[in-house]
Amino acid sequence: MTDTTTLTSASAPTALTAPATPIASTLRTNHEATPATIAPAQFRALMSTFPTGVAVVTTGGPEDQPRGLTVSSVSSVSLDPPTLLVCLNRNSRTLESVLERRTFAVNLLHAGARSAATLFASGDPHRFDSVEWANSAEFGGPHLVRDAHAVADCRVSRTLRVGDHEVIFGEIFRVEQDRPEDADPLLYGMRTFASWPAAAA
Numbered sequence: 001m002t003d004t005t006t007l008t009s010a011s012a013p014t015a016l017t018a019p020a021t022p023i024a025s026t027l028r029t030n031h032e033a034t035p036a037t038i039a040p041a042q043f044r045a046l047m048s049t050f051p052t053g054v055a056v057v058t059t060g061g062p063e064d065q066p067r068g069l070t071v072s073s074v075s076s077v078s079l080d081p082p083t084l085l086v087c088l089n090r091n092s093r094t095l096e097s098v099l100e101r102r103t104f105a106v107n108l109l110h111a112g113a114r115s116a117a118t119l120f121a122s123g124d125p126h127r128f129d130s131v132e133w134a135n136s137a138e139f140g141g142p143h144l145v146r147d148a149h150a151v152a153d154c155r156v157s158r159t160l161r162v163g164d165h166e167v168i169f170g171e172i173f174r175v176e177q178d179r180p181e182d183a184d185p186l187l188y189g190m191r192t193f194a195s196w197p198a199a200a201a
Helices: 023-033 038-046 091-103 114-122 194-201
Strands: 055-060 066-071 072-081 084-091 103-109 150-162 164-175 187-188 192-195
Touching: 023 114, 038 187, 055 084, 055 091, 066 084, 066 091, 072 114, 084 091, 084 103, 084 150, 091 103, 091 164, 103 164, 114 187
Parallel strands: none
Antiparallel strands: 055 066, 055 103, 072 084, 084 164, 103 150, 150 164, 187 192
């Protein structure tokens, strides 16, 4: 039986020729050809064209002092168990408290809460003095009573460090929401705030 995998004839043996370019050299060249990452300004410009909802992530700090900051990087992850993720800057004191406390609340802002979104993005150390909020042992973090159309209370299920941010996965254990069909969420895109009807138009 003829072996179809035989490379050369038995009557005329032929020496194998080495490839013109060593494999290791090819791999090294391909690796060196990998494009560099884009500049931060270009990345911001790219993501500004992808409008998202706006939320304030809150938690409890030392001596139960409230902490929180504005985020637009919120995404659903899993239906079972119900899980979402938020991305927080690694230099954030709110992140520090989330990792220590292991619970947090995601306050989804309505269209009338632009001032709250700006306030919690400002780094003002007294920002909680300028909004109405409530906290309870049942919550993952403070609820912004007048500025959120819905609140998801979460426990940290896992974390992932990516560059200058920490991805926090939160398993939702409580939701506070009236009528989802009546929600008028605040959106952010093209470096400006908008309401849902305006964006839809």
